[in-house]
Amino acid sequence: MIMTYLEAIADAMRQEMRRDPSVFMIGEDIGTYGGAFKLTKGFLDEFGPGRIMDAPISEAAIIGAAIGASLNGMRPIAEMQFIDFITNGFNQLVTVAGTTAYRWGLPVPMVVRGPSGGGVGGNPFHSRDPENWFVHATGLKVVCPAFPADAKGLMTASIRDNNPVIFFEHKGLYRKIKEDVPEGEYVVPLGQANVVRPGKHVSVICYGSAVHMALAAADTLSADGVDVEVVDIRTLVPFDEETVLASVRKTGRAVVAHEAVLTGGFGGEIVARITEKAFRYLDAPVVRVAAFDSPTPFAPTLEAAVLPNAEKLGQAIRNVVAF
Numbered sequence: 001m002i003m004t005y006l007e008a009i010a011d012a013m014r015q016e017m018r019r020d021p022s023v024f025m026i027g028e029d030i031g032t033y034g035g036a037f038k039l040t041k042g043f044l045d046e047f048g049p050g051r052i053m054d055a056p057i058s059e060a061a062i063i064g065a066a067i068g069a070s071l072n073g074m075r076p077i078a079e080m081q082f083i084d085f086i087t088n089g090f091n092q093l094v095t096v097a098g099t100t101a102y103r104w105g106l107p108v109p110m111v112v113r114g115p116s117g118g119g120v121g122g123n124p125f126h127s128r129d130p131e132n133w134f135v136h137a138t139g140l141k142v143v144c145p146a147f148p149a150d151a152k153g154l155m156t157a158s159i160r161d162n163n164p165v166i167f168f169e170h171k172g173l174y175r176k177i178k179e180d181v182p183e184g185e186y187v188v189p190l191g192q193a194n195v196v197r198p199g200k201h202v203s204v205i206c207y208g209s210a211v212h213m214a215l216a217a218a219d220t221l222s223a224d225g226v227d228v229e230v231v232d233i234r235t236l237v238p239f240d241e242e243t244v245l246a247s248v249r250k251t252g253r254a255v256v257a258h259e260a261v262l263t264g265g266f267g268g269e270i271v272a273r274i275t276e277k278a279f280r281y282l283d284a285p286v287v288r289v290a291a292f293d294s295p296t297p298f299a300p301t302l303e304a305a306v307l308p309n310a311e312k313l314g315q316a317i318r319n320v321v322a323f
């Protein structure tokens with residue numbers, strides 16, 4: 001069935017709520033209003049206010065309530081209206097949820113999800129990609145899908161996982177990307193990367209919106225005889241190191257791309273893994289393509305200058321291939 005990225009995520013949550021009565025949702029304006037992006041439209045009518053809970057504007061309270069519910073046998077899905085505001089619940093998520101399994105030996109089966117990313121004129125408060133904060137925290141799983149089918153399958157896996165999962169949904173993909181999505185139950189295991197385009201000259205390792213930049217760049221470069229392999233890692237934690245290393249060992253060149261800012265981004269971790277474990281296969285330095293170290297501007301021209309795109313990524317690929 002053809003679905004948008006947004007519809008696929010909603011389909012996964014709806015099916016899991018029908019299957020498992022312990023699954024419920026909590027967030028700002030997710031009930032009567034149907035969510036800021038209408039992702040939960042109709043959920044209140046189907047599941048009622050006991051399972052679709054409109055919360056006050058307090059991310060700390062939303063995440064704290066989800067942690068408490070998960071420790072009492074429930075499987076909450078906590079929505080951040082914009083993922084930027086997850087900072088208001090950072091302590092609950094990182095210090096409490098992320099360490100409970102280690103401290104108490106108890107599962108914390110909860111998902112914190114919300115729209116991330118720029119390219120839509122959202123300004124500095126509604127455009128960030130903060131995934132690497134949670135990679136560094138330990139104890140949390142981090143998911144960044146690029147396609148509708150993956151979004152559905154990974155959301156299903158995230159809800160069923162016994163660990164806290166942070167699920168980043170790029171808002172620019174919500175209604176832009178459509179594809180055939182399996183109907184009914186569909187699970188994509190966490191921790192498995194996907195080679196979305198095989199190639200032989202250079203590997204582009206990426207996730208989220210950067211996957212679509214990479215595919216567009218690959219299409220352009222193919223006219224010049226450059227065969228680009230695109231690897232979508234899909235989940236940052238757990239990280240499928242073997243698929244990434246296998247690709248780099250095959251092509252001998254690598255470019256790492258993500259929309260988050262360059263400094264401290266997950267791309268640096270990927271480059272380190274490649275350098276440590278596949279250095280002797282490399283024919284050129286590994287290059288990163290990411291956003292400038294800047295808040296995301298509101299003005300479209302400035303936002304475009306700060307964020308990566310297919311043209312910038314394509315030039316980086318050309319430079320690596322020509323090295």
